[in-house]
Amino acid sequence: MPSTIYEPVKSFNVPLPKPSRVKSTLALDESTKRHVESSRNAIRNLLSHQVSDDRLMVVVGPCSIHDTNAALEYASLLAEAADKHQRELVIIMRVYIEKPRSTVGWKGLIHDPDYAQDLENLNQSSIPDLSKGVYTARNVMLEVAKKGLPVATELLNPLLVYYLDDIVSLGVIGARTTESQTHREMASDMPMPIGIKNGTDGGLKVAVDAMKAASRPHTVVGFDEDSSLAYHMSGGNPDTFVILRGGSQGPNFSPKDIQAAEAELLRAGKKPAIVVDCSHGNSSKDYRNQGAVAACLADQIALGAPITGVMIESNINEGRQDVPVKGSKECLKYGVSITDGCVSWNETESILERLATAVRQRQEASTTSSPAEESIPTIMVGQSLADEKHTVQEHTVEVSV
Numbered sequence: 001m002p003s004t005i006y007e008p009v010k011s012f013n014v015p016l017p018k019p020s021r022v023k024s025t026l027a028l029d030e031s032t033k034r035h036v037e038s039s040r041n042a043i044r045n046l047l048s049h050q051v052s053d054d055r056l057m058v059v060v061g062p063c064s065i066h067d068t069n070a071a072l073e074y075a076s077l078l079a080e081a082a083d084k085h086q087r088e089l090v091i092i093m094r095v096y097i098e099k100p101r102s103t104v105g106w107k108g109l110i111h112d113p114d115y116a117q118d119l120e121n122l123n124q125s126s127i128p129d130l131s132k133g134v135y136t137a138r139n140v141m142l143e144v145a146k147k148g149l150p151v152a153t154e155l156l157n158p159l160l161v162y163y164l165d166d167i168v169s170l171g172v173i174g175a176r177t178t179e180s181q182t183h184r185e186m187a188s189d190m191p192m193p194i195g196i197k198n199g200t201d202g203g204l205k206v207a208v209d210a211m212k213a214a215s216r217p218h219t220v221v222g223f224d225e226d227s228s229l230a231y232h233m234s235g236g237n238p239d240t241f242v243i244l245r246g247g248s249q250g251p252n253f254s255p256k257d258i259q260a261a262e263a264e265l266l267r268a269g270k271k272p273a274i275v276v277d278c279s280h281g282n283s284s285k286d287y288r289n290q291g292a293v294a295a296c297l298a299d300q301i302a303l304g305a306p307i308t309g310v311m312i313e314s315n316i317n318e319g320r321q322d323v324p325v326k327g328s329k330e331c332l333k334y335g336v337s338i339t340d341g342c343v344s345w346n347e348t349e350s351i352l353e354r355l356a357t358a359v360r361q362r363q364e365a366s367t368t369s370s371p372a373e374e375s376i377p378t379i380m381v382g383q384s385l386a387d388e389k390h391t392v393q394e395h396t397v398e399v400s401v
């Protein structure tokens with residue numbers, strides 16, 4: 001990537017369109033509004049372990065969206081899979097339009113919608129067009145929602161969220177911002193359930209602290225209905241949960257890790273709703289490990305482990321690529337991530353099959369178990385799983401991060 005694209009621009013201000021204007025231009029129709037509300041409620045049910053819904057949440061999709069046509073082709077494939085597995089899985093698509101960077105790099109479609117689009121005509125040294133970005137990002141989310149899929153996204157910039165908060169069914173606070181007060185305030189103000197990643201070092205305490213903070217009211221600085229800068233009191237968000245994503249100390253998806261997370265949540269007075277990310281620190285940032293992580297989770301799920309959901313980074317085609325610099329003869333490969341590596345659609349289908357089978361096994365076991373067994377506290381179930389080392393050993397991946 002040419003360094004010029006991120007050179008600071010002095011005395012440079014471009015007004016952004018007001019969130020209210022973008023929202024009314026790309027408005028949700030009544031049926032999409034109902035879809036967003038019902039998918040938020042379905043997620044809330046899974047988080048509170050409603051007996052009426054024993055399905056598994058699966059948050060799956062590209063690491064980031066850079067090509068909206070490819071994203072919508074992916075969404076069509078995923079919508080079919082969601083339909084096929086509707087008895088076992090609540091499938092939510094990752095529509096990640098902002099990326100948190102460890103240092104610097106492309107910050108996502110909303111910040112820079114032209115970055116990886118028309119390589120031949122693109123002037124990659126031009127100033128990123130955020131005004132176009134807010135329309136592009138909202139439009140792709142709207143199109144995904146219209147295909148019947150709930151939208152998940154990382155809520156990174158607390159002001160940009162005002163362009164999207166009515167479409168998103170599941171918000172995520174990423175590992176790099178879990179400890180940020182501003183993000184906890186934002187989470188406390190959101191109308192949808194929020195997943196909170198553990199820290200980049202693998203520490204769960206920051207995520208549990210974030211859940212506690214987000215559940216309380218806060219003063220929040222943002223936009224009012226007329227898009228004027230204002231402040232208000234948030235209501236507090238009761239629908240938060242942790243996402244175990246591993247970290248620099250290693251992965252955290254083993255039965256022991258799940259059991260420890262469950263115990264920590266219960267100690268903090270929180271419901272043990274745990275989603276596990278197959279990527280990032282849990283895959284050593286190597287997408288080829290995601291299948292093995294998912295297989296280990298499927299084994300745990302079949303045995304009744306307290307796993308509410310799974311996250312997978314997936315795209316039409318596997319791997320990742322760098323964006324060729326302007327003027328080079330290289331082309332961008334279709335349906336391949338330009339941020340973290342992803343598993344292919346074919347592998348995604350196999351992972352979804354395996355997770356659905358595990359949920360069926362869990363459902364069958366719970367209908368055949370005696371009332372006494374059913375009343376075993378979930379923490380005990382985690383304990384017994386931790387002893388079944390052989391179950392996970394064959395799938396455990398080497399992690400060096």
Ligand SMILES: O=C[C@H](O)[C@H](O)COP(=O)(O)O
Pocket residue numbers: 063099100101102103104105280339340
């Ligand atoms: O999910 C994507 C990445 O892991 C995250 O944006 C950090 O990426 P980076 O370390 O390449 O900046």
Ligand SMILES: C=C(OP(=O)(O)O)C(=O)O
Pocket residue numbers: 063096100154173174175176197245280
């Ligand atoms: C950036 C992401 O994850 P994390 O915050 O866990 O690094 C992501 O899921 O895209």
